[in-house]
Amino acid sequence: MAEQKMVNLTIEGRAVSVPEGTTILEAAKTAGILIPHYCYHPGLPVAGVCRMCLVEVEKAPKLAPSCATTVAEGQVVHVHNEKSLDARKGVLEMLLINHPLDCPICDQSGECELQDYTYQEGRDDSRYREPKRFNPAEDFGGDVMYVPNRCILCTRCVRFMDDVAHEPTLNVSERGDRALIGKFEGRDMTHPWAANVVDLCPVGALLSKDFLNKARAWELDRTSSICPNCTQGCNVVMETRENQVVRMRPRPNEYVNAFFMCDWGRLNYRWMNEKSRVEQPMVRSKNGLAATSWEAAITAAARALNGKKVFVAASPMLSNESLFLLTQLMQGGTGAFRVAEGEEAPLPGVPDLALRRERAANVYGAETLGFKKTNDLLGGLGQGDVLVVAGEDLAGIDAGAVSRASDVIVISPVLPESATSASVVLPIANFSEEEGTVTNLRGRVQRFTQARQAPGETRPSWLVLGDLLGAMGKQANFFLPSEVFSRLASSHKSFAGLSYDTIGFKGLPVVDAPQSGPKTPIAVGAA
Numbered sequence: 001m002a003e004q005k006m007v008n009l010t011i012e013g014r015a016v017s018v019p020e021g022t023t024i025l026e027a028a029k030t031a032g033i034l035i036p037h038y039c040y041h042p043g044l045p046v047a048g049v050c051r052m053c054l055v056e057v058e059k060a061p062k063l064a065p066s067c068a069t070t071v072a073e074g075q076v077v078h079v080h081n082e083k084s085l086d087a088r089k090g091v092l093e094m095l096l097i098n099h100p101l102d103c104p105i106c107d108q109s110g111e112c113e114l115q116d117y118t119y120q121e122g123r124d125d126s127r128y129r130e131p132k133r134f135n136p137a138e139d140f141g142g143d144v145m146y147v148p149n150r151c152i153l154c155t156r157c158v159r160f161m162d163d164v165a166h167e168p169t170l171n172v173s174e175r176g177d178r179a180l181i182g183k184f185e186g187r188d189m190t191h192p193w194a195a196n197v198v199d200l201c202p203v204g205a206l207l208s209k210d211f212l213n214k215a216r217a218w219e220l221d222r223t224s225s226i227c228p229n230c231t232q233g234c235n236v237v238m239e240t241r242e243n244q245v246v247r248m249r250p251r252p253n254e255y256v257n258a259f260f261m262c263d264w265g266r267l268n269y270r271w272m273n274e275k276s277r278v279e280q281p282m283v284r285s286k287n288g289l290a291a292t293s294w295e296a297a298i299t300a301a302a303r304a305l306n307g308k309k310v311f312v313a314a315s316p317m318l319s320n321e322s323l324f325l326l327t328q329l330m331q332g333g334t335g336a337f338r339v340a341e342g343e344e345a346p347l348p349g350v351p352d353l354a355l356r357r358e359r360a361a362n363v364y365g366a367e368t369l370g371f372k373k374t375n376d377l378l379g380g381l382g383q384g385d386v387l388v389v390a391g392e393d394l395a396g397i398d399a400g401a402v403s404r405a406s407d408v409i410v411i412s413p414v415l416p417e418s419a420t421s422a423s424v425v426l427p428i429a430n431f432s433e434e435e436g437t438v439t440n441l442r443g444r445v446q447r448f449t450q451a452r453q454a455p456g457e458t459r460p461s462w463l464v465l466g467d468l469l470g471a472m473g474k475q476a477n478f479f480l481p482s483e484v485f486s487r488l489a490s491s492h493k494s495f496a497g498l499s500y501d502t503i504g505f506k507g508l509p510v511v512d513a514p515q516s517g518p519k520t521p522i523a524v525g526a527a
C-alpha cells in the first residue's frame with residue numbers, strides 16, 4: 001500500500017502533522033482543539049452551511065470554514081483569535097434570533113451544543129427586540145418529535161436520511177426566516193435506524209418521544225457498554241437514573257457501528273429494569289425452596305453437581321467469561337442455547353452494519369465455546385442428567401421436558417416457571433448489572449461494564465460460577481472478571497493473546513475471526 005503523505009501545519013501555535021486530505025477541523029482535534037461546529041459531523045457528508053466553524057488561516061483572504069477546508073503544508077491556523085471569535089459570535093447571534101429561551105424545559109438542556117457554544121463564546125445579551133417566530137411541535141413518526149422553534153437548520157438530519165439511511169424523508173421546507181425541516185409527502189421517521197437523527201441534532205429540535213421529560217442530562221450516570229439486543233454488538237453508552245436504565249445511545253466504533261445504533265436496540269432496554277427477580281439464593285427443603293446464605297447455596301449446588309453428567313441450557317446473553325465457566329461444569333455433558341429471531345434491517349450507508357436476525361449479544365461466543373445452537377433447547381438433556389439453567393427463562397418449555405433431569409440447578413436473574421422443581425437457585429446479575437465481554441457476529445470481542453446495581457443479594461454470574469467451581473474443587477476462586485478472561489484466553493485458542501487491557505473499549509477480533517469481517521475502519525456516509 002502506498003504510504004500516506006503527511007501534511008505539517010500549525011494550529012493555535014501547536015505543530016500538527018496529519019494525512020493529506022484531512023480537514024482543518026479534524027486536524028485541530030488531533031491537537032486537542034475543538035473548533036465549534038454545527039452542520040459538520042464525521043459520520044455525514046460535509047455540507048458547510050452553518051459557518052460556525054470559521055477560523056483564520058494566515059495569508060488567506062477571508063475566514064475559512066474549517067469543516068470544508070483541507071490542510072495545506074505550512075498553514076498557520078488561528079481558532080481563538082479576535083477575528084474568528086467575532087465571526088462565530090455573529091453566527092451565534094443570528095441563530096439565537098428566533099431560538100426560544102426555553103432551556104429550562106428543553107430535553108436537550110445540559111447536552112446542547114447551542115447552549116455550550118453560546119456560554120463559551122456568544123454575546124451576553126440579545127439586540128433583538130421583535131417577537132420570535134413560532135411553529136408548533138410535530139410528531140415525525142417512529143420515536144422522533146420535531147420542535148421547529150429550536151431548529152438551527154444544520155441539515156444533519158436531512159443528510160442522515162438521504163446519505164446514510166438511503167431513504168430521503170426530510171427536507172428544508174420554506175425559505176428565509178420561515179425555513180424549517182419538513183417531511184416528504186407520505187414519508188415519516190419509521191425507518192429502523194431513524195432515531196439516530198435525535199443524537200445527531202446538535203440542539204433540542206429533534207427529541208426522542210421515549211425519553212421525553214424522563215431526566216435532565218446532568219442526572220444521568222453513563223457507562224460504556226454493548227447493546228445486548230442482537231449479534232451486531234453496537235457500542236453504546238448505557239444511561240441510568242436512580243438505578244434504572246433510561247436511555248441507550250451509540251458510542252462511536254468505526255469497526256462495528258460507526259456512530260449509530262438501530263431503533264429496536266435503542267428502545268429495547270426495559271427488560272434490564274425488570275422487577276420480578278430472584279434476589280436471594282435458595283435451597284430446597286421439606287417445605288419447598290427457602291432463602292439461605294450464599295455459602296450454603298453454593299455448597300448445595302456443588303454437592304448436586306459433583307461427579308454428575310451435566311447439561312447446561314445457557315442464554316446467549318451471558319458473557320464469554322460466564323459461558324466459559326459453565327463449560328467447566330459440564331463434566332462430560334453438553335450445553336445448548338436458543339436465540340430469538342427477527343427481521344434483519346441494514347443501514348445501507350454503512351457497510352456491514354445491520355440490525356441482525358439473531359437477537360442476542362453473544363451467539364458467536366456461545367458457539368465458539370462449544371454450546372450448540374438449537375430450537376429444541378432441552379433436546380440434549382439425557383435421562384438422569386443434572387440440568388443447569390443459566391440465564392435462560394425457559395419460556396415456552398414445559399415442566400415435562402425438565403423432569404427428565406435428575407436434579408435442576410437454576411443460575412439465573414429470574415426463576416423460570418418450568419423450573420420451580422429446582423433444588424438450588426443462585427440469583428445472578430443481568431447484562432446491565434455486571435462486567436464482561438461478548439463476541440459479535442464478526443468475532444469481535446468487546447467489553448461491557450456495570451451500569452446499575454443488581455437487586456438484593458444477587459451476584460455477578462462470573463463470581464457465582466467461579467465460587468461454584470471453587471467449591472467443587474476444580475479451581476481457585478476469581479476476584480475479578482478480568483481474571484476469568486485471562487483464564488479463558490490461556491485455555492481457548494480463539495481467545496489467545498487477548499486481555500481486558502488489549503481489548504480496550506473498541507474490541508479486538510478473536511484469533512480465528514471470519515475473514516468477511518471488516519479489517520479496516522468502515523467508511524461512513526455517501527461519497
Ligand code: SF4
Pocket residue numbers: 150151152153154155156157158181200201202203205206
Ligand atoms: S432538526 Fe436538528 S439536525 Fe435537523 S436541521 Fe434542525 S437542528 Fe439540524
Ligand code: SF4
Pocket residue numbers: 227228229230231232233234257261262263264265266354355356
Ligand atoms: S443493530 Fe443490534 S446491536 Fe446494534 S443497536 Fe440494533 S439491536 Fe443493538
Ligand code: FES
Pocket residue numbers: 036037038039040047048049050051052053054065066067068
Ligand atoms: S460546521 Fe463548518 S460550516 Fe457548519
